[in-house]
Amino acid sequence: MNPPSRDSRDEHESAASLTSLAARLHHESALASDAFSMQRLRAMVRTRMSELAIDTATYFAKVREIPEEYARIEAAFTPPETWLFRYPESFEFVRAFARAHASEQLQVLVLGCGGWCEPYALAASIFHGRSESSRSVAGCVIHASDRNGALFRDAPTFSGMHVRAELPLWARRYFPVIDANCQPDDSLHSMVRAQTCDLASTMIQARAAATRYDIVCLRNVAIYFTAQARDHAFRNACKLVAPGGVLLVGHSEVHAASLATSWIPVDVPGAFALMADASEPRAAQVVAETLTPRAMIAAKHLEKKVSALIPMASTVPALDALARAHAQVALTPFDAQAHVALALELEMSGDLAHAAASITKALYLDRFCEAALVAGARLAETRGATGEASRLRARALRVHLSRESDEGRS
Secondary structure (H helix, E strand, C coil), X not given: CCCCCHHHHHHHHHHHHHHHHHHHHHHCCCECHHHCCHHHHHHHXXXXXXXXXXXXXXXXXXXXXXXXXXXHHHHHHCCCCCCCCCCHHHHHHHHHHHHHCCCCCEEEEECCCCCCHHHHHHHHHHHHHHHCCCCCCCCEEEEEEECCHHHHCCCCCECHHHCCCCCCHHHHHHCCEECCEEXXXXXXXXXXXEEECCHHHHHHHHHHCCCCEEEEECCCCHHHECHHHHHHHHHHHHHCEEEEEEEEXXXXXXXXXXXXXXXXXXXXXXXXXXXXXXXXXXXXXXXXHHCCHHHHHHHHHHHXXXXXXXXXXXXXXXXXXXXHHHHHHHHCCCCHHHHHHHHXXXXXXXXXXXXXXXXXXXXXXCCCCHHHHHHHHHHHHHCCCHHHHHHHHHHHHHHHHHHHHHHHHC
């Protein structure tokens, strides 16, 4: 019997190393097993080996020994869903919070920040909120952490995918456009401190130092985790929040964070924030200051619009289909098509807000999902967001044409 060839031994070692790397993504990074595929992981490893011009054994040794190389792989499956002022109403809430705490030294922690966008949007919101206060203003430090140090390598400038919508009018003075890039004003730089560190280690360090933060931001990070790891992350984040402080999460994470922690979502549409006691006097003041007449009218209008649509739905047959769609999402939470199917059922039932949230989750999981892009465009049109609808339709068309082109070549 002939001994195995060197090629077959290399292939076996490569498969074993790939399996070990997948296990690390699942256990160390807490990624759900269906958040990534072995096929994509294998393709990424091959591409990276080609870029570096190294063999299999050398590459996997590099992944084990160099944190930044592992972070690069992790980032491929957890793309940062962030851009400047992604949630305008939430930053209005932060402005009001900063105004109410103007005379206090504020400490802010941004976990898994995904780059400079979130820290600098928070810096501008806090700086501007304090500038509106008549009281003496104390300092503020924003601690931003992410495992992927490459995100902090370049100076903070914003363009392209980092500026996907117009900045709030009040924020434009802090991000003047220079050479087609939004450049942060010098007043913001002194507020932001960046650290290359994974989520768990950042939390452990803060707990060990007994550090508490007025604002902890954990946005659109836990969506990639297993349910158990997600709940654990939210609970640990809350332990870092100072009394009267606030936890900021992503739009699709508010309910999960509230269930995991028993914290109360603040009563501000679009704030995506939770507090231990939202009825505490200062918290109530922040909420009241954030809810401008315009925001309150918009929220009531949306409620009325959705309520008017609900009686039009044939509720009995829709209920069974909706329950099935919810069950499927629970079984396969990282399947984009399952979220699209749920969105369609929610849309038919008249729950347009949750339908839009399901489409957003589908596009988190697969930004090239044509069905999600088409449904998202339709929902955007329904709520009068014609610009967003046009952008989504254009993306859907590009995906469709790209797929047809690929099929034509095969």
